[in-house]
Amino acid sequence: MLVIDGISAYYGGVRALDKISLVQEEGEILALIGGNGAGKTTLLNLISGIVKPTHGTIMFKGEDIVSFSPEKIVELGIIQVPEGRHLFGPLTVQENLEIGAYRRRRRQNKKKISDDFEHILQLFPVLGKRLKQRAETLSGGEQQMLAIGRGLMGRPLLLLLDEPSLGLAPLVMQEIISIIGRLRQEGTTILLVEQNARAALKIADRGYVLEAGKMRLQGSATDLLENVELKKAYLGNRS
Amino acid sequence: MNRRLLTLVVMVIAVSFMVGSSLCYSAEPIKIAGIFALTGRAAHIGTAQKDAVLLAIDETNQQGGINGRMLEMVMADTESNPTKAVMALKKILESQDVVAIIGPTLTGTAMAMRGFIEKEKIPTFMHSGGDVILKAPLDKKNPNSMPKWTFKSPYKAADAMGKICQYMNQHGIKKIGFIYSNEGFGKDGVRNVKVQAPKYGVEIVAQEAFQPKDIDMTAQLTRINAKGVDAIIAWTVGPAMGIIAKNIKQLGIKAPLFECHGAGDPIFWKVAGESGEGVMMPSTKIVVADQLPDSDIQKKMILDYVKAYRAKFNREPGTMVAYGADAAFITVNAIKKVGPDRAKIRDAIENTTGYVGISGIYNISPQDHNGLSMDDIVMIKATKGGWKLLD
Amino acid sequence: MEFSQQIAQYIITGLTIGAIYAIVAMGFNIIHNATGIVNFAQCEFISLGGMFMYSLAVLFKVNLIIAFFISMAGVALIGALIEMGPIRHARSKEIIILIFLTIGLSEILRGTAQVVWGTDNVGVPAFSGETPIHLPGGAAIVPQHIWIFAITVMVMLMLRYFFKKTLMGKAMRATAVNRRAAALAGISVNRMVLFSFAFSGALGAVAGMIIAPISSTSYDTGIMLGLKGFAAAILGGYGNFAGAILGGIILGLLESLGAGLISSQYKDAIAFFVLLLVLFLKPRGIMGYGESERV
Incomplete structure (x- = not known):
């Protein structure tokens, strides 16, 4: 579904990614692991078209999308839920969700969009109670749910999740993780960027490890969980 | 080769034109500075006055100029702003040798320029409505320091x-x-x-x-x-x-x-x-010239001027036009009389008496750098898009 | 004339002038929210509105209503062209440089207008006559004042509807809040910025057109109104929808009551003093709560 081949990019004059390649199959959850500044977010922004590479190609369903504008990429079904959530704070919860479906306003009928809206409220019942509230008044966990909900309103074929657990209490984090699991059951392909490598690998099919802009390791999630080197660096000492 | 030849021909023609034209006007033109509010708040007044002055200069040049020398107006815009007015004035004086100045339009700009003009000793005929430009002493501490080089054409x-x-x-x-x-x-x-x-x-x-x-x-x-x-x-x-x-x-x-x-x-x-x-x-009488009694000595010359103005600019002259025209004609007359010498021009302007202008009859003197009196003014009433002379 | 009648007159005058300031302030706000810049070409939008109206209605004898909408569309188009050309293709995206760019564009527009229309002030016919209307409170107005009020209220209601009820309006607000997130939601940020310039152009044109029958118009009438509108926007809280309306009306009332009750010579100074006082007490303006409730 997604094939990234030899991509390099600069960020603020520094080489952020160096000849990265990555393959993702349809229906797969891929975990992208790495420390701060490893280039994970840059990679997501490359896919979303916000950052442009100096070399390499990004093929989505057989089409090179490197030259596409961000809105065109959203239209293809690649939707990113950005790190730090980036909600539209002064807008209401409902408005945030509506804007998630902005690209679908002409192509698809209102019925489908409102069905998705109902579906998301089932997925995140707490949002249903807060529809008229401003997004900035929500708690951290609720904001993350809204961010994911907004992404889902775009009917993603490929969902790019950037650090969904960042700054959340463990209990809330568990809830988010379980929702990601549910999304997979519904057939959404997910590229998950996480610092919490253990949690990510537990629900992922395969994983990639980025370090200082280079691809260090890749393999199935179970293999990576057992990898000695990785344990030291990212998984802590708990087995 | 062909193209080079063509270029050469064009250049020869161009050069001969330039030489030819400069031969025609072999005598250096006499330069007058015209400083008006061409943009900004008073742009409509300044533009009308500029046209009036140009008309006067054209007329003089058509009659052969002054002793064979053409008159040329060097123009500047005050932008209706006192600071810009002084800057424009300085710029002209640095780059051009002018014998007299006509303008500016607004009292504020005139006040700003006045000190500089007196220092540089250039006869200047202003169009400003306010009387302060003649009445206020140059040096606030010295009530006798009256302007010598500044005149104004609109009646007081x-x-x-x-x-x-x-x-x-x-x-x-x-x-x-x-x-x-x-x-x-x-x-x-x-x-x-x-x-x-x-x-x-x-x-x-x-x-x-x-x-x-x-x-x-x-x-x-x-x-x-x-x-x-x-x-x-x-x-x-x-x-x-x-x-x-x-x-x-x-x-x-x-x-x-x-x-x-x-x-x-x-x-x-x-x-x-x-x-x-x-x-x-x-x-001024210009806007009601046709309603004046035939006994009025200004009537004929005003009607002639209005005709010339309409023909050249294709619009009606307003009362502001008169001020520009009078200032220009009196200055030109002075230059005709004494030649392009600043001090002599000043004296000649100061000694203008009985000049029948458009705004009235000018009797300029050392005590009165305007020269018009209340009798030159008429009262008019705005009526149906025009003006009616009141008695 | 009774004192209460005088007060009524001052208030009516203040509200009318304030309504114009409010529309201008809205124009500043919309572009500011979309781009973060102060668009000084806003002043020229006002002048152009008045001059387009004059050309169509007076020179070409076009029906007033049609002239109104053509002028509005014309200035909106100029706004859009400014964005599509110089603003979008500026080499630097620094806010301060873009602001200077708008100052330059404003000079170019004004210079062009001066060449096209000359420097004379010209009148535009009132939308429905000049017969004064005497209000119950004792104040007198002309029909144009009612037009100014009605059009201002209508413009505000339409803007409110657009920004609160339509997906496009919500997308513009979203872009104002967070450009990156908006792009990730599939909103074309460029297009939103383009719309904001077109909107501001239309708003400026409306302000210029509705006041022209009272004040007459020229190639540079927009400067004074533009600056007053800018002051109103700051007073209300720069970028704030309700603040623009409030700021405009307060400024209008201050000027009128200041001139009527205190001193006509110092009325601008009085208004300026209050503006400074408000900014001293509330640096973000009356309605300024940071990012919230932006247009």
Whole structure:
């Protein structure tokens, strides 16, 4: 579904990614692991078209999308839920969700969009109670749910999740993780960027490890969980 | 090869043209600086005056110039702004050798330029309405330091104000309100009305100001009207002339409106529209020339000038035009008489007597650098898009 | 005239002038929210509105209503062209440089207008006559004042509807809040910025057209109104929808009551003093709560 081949990019004059390649199959959850500044977010922004590479190609369903504008990429079904959530704070919860479906306003009928809206409220019942509230008044966990909900309103074929657990209490984090699991059951392909490598690998099919802009390791999630080197660096000492 | 030949031919033609034309005017032109408000608030006045001066210069050149030398006007724009006016003046004096200056348009710019002109000793014929440019001492500490090189062509604002007050006296108007734009010209009007009104038994019961660019004066007019006035005088030029007329109609104020001697101009009708009907003002004779009695010695020359102005610019000359034309003709006459020498030109201008101009008969003297009197002014009334001479 | 009648007159005058300031302030706000810049070409939008109206209605004798909408569309187009050309293709995206760019564009527009129309002030016919109307409170107005009020209220209601009820309007607000997130939601940020310039152009044109029959118009009438509108926007809280309306009306009332009750000579100084006082007490303006409730 997604094939990234030899991509390099600069960020603020520094080489952020160096000849990265990555393959993702349809229906797969891929975990992208790495420390701060490893280039994970840059990679997501490359896919979303916000950052442009100096070399390499990004093929989505057989089409090179490197030259596409961000809105065109959203239209293809690649939707990113950005790190730090980036909600539209002064807008209401409902408005945030509506804007998630902005690209679908002409192509698809209102019925489908409102069905998705109902579906998301089932997925995140707490949002249903807060529809008229401003997004900035929500708690951290609720904001993350809204961010994911907004992404889902775009009917993603490929969902790019950037650090969904960042700054959340463990209990809330568990809830988010379980929702990601549910999304997979519904057939959404997910590229998950996480610092919490253990949690990510537990629900992922395969994983990639980025370090200082280079691809260090890749393999199935179970293999990576057992990898000695990785344990030291990212998984802590708990087995 | 062909192209090179062609280029050569073109160059030869071009060079011969340049040589030819410079041969025709082998004598250096005599340069006069024209400094006007070509943009900004008073642009409509400055542009009219610039045209009037150009017309006078063209006329002189068509008659063969001055001793075979053509006149040339070096033009600058004050942008209706005192600081810009001084900058424009300095720039001209640094780069050009001018024998005299005509302009500027606004009193504020004139005051800013005056000190510099006196220091550089250049005869300057200004068009500014305000009298301060002649009356205020150059050095505030020395009341005798009067300008030597500065003249002004519009009749004194004091006389214009006097004319209004005289008219009021003749028509039984006793209590008036005075509204003025809060800058040089308007403040000059305040000083004048305080002197002139008592002379004719007119009492000022209300006095209000507004900013030159304001778009509504109903608040000030409401205040004036509350004092129960017999008439209102508005001392301003530009769009405010029309806004005040409109606001008075809106408020249903019955007291007649008098405006300043700059109002008798086509621009008045543009900004006032129907509300301009009935407004009275002092004016030069130019706008009512055809209504003058045949015995008036100015009548023929004014009608001739109006004809020439219409032919050249295809529009009606307003009262402002007269000031530009008179300043230009008197200056040109002085140059004709004494040649291109600044000091001699100044003296010649100062000794102009009995000159029949468009604005009136100029009797300039060392004591009076304007030379017009109240008798040169007529009162007119805005009527049906034109002007009616009042008696 | 009774004192209460005078007060009524001052208030009516203040509200009318304030309504114009409010529309201008809205124009500043919309572009500011979309781009973060102060668009000084806003002043020229006002002048152009008045001059387009004059050309169509007076020179070409076009029906007033049609002239109104053509002028509005014309200036909106100029706004859009400014964005599509110089603003979008500026080499630097620094806010301060873009602001200077708008100052330059404003000079170019004004210079062009001066060449096209000359420097004379010209009148535009009132939308429905000039017969004064006497209100119950004792104040007198002309029909144009009613037009100014009605059009201002209508413009505000339409803007409110657009920004609160339509997906496009919500997308514009979203872009104002967070450009990156908006792009990730599939909103074309460029297009939103383009719309904001077109909107501001239309708003400026409306302000210029509705006041022209009262104040007359010229190639540079917009400067004074533009600066007053800018002051109103700051007073209300720069970028704030309700603040623009409030700021405009307060400024209009201050000027009118200041001139009527205190001193006509110092009315601008009074208004300026209050503006400084408000900014001293509430640096973000009356309605300024940071990012919230932006247009």
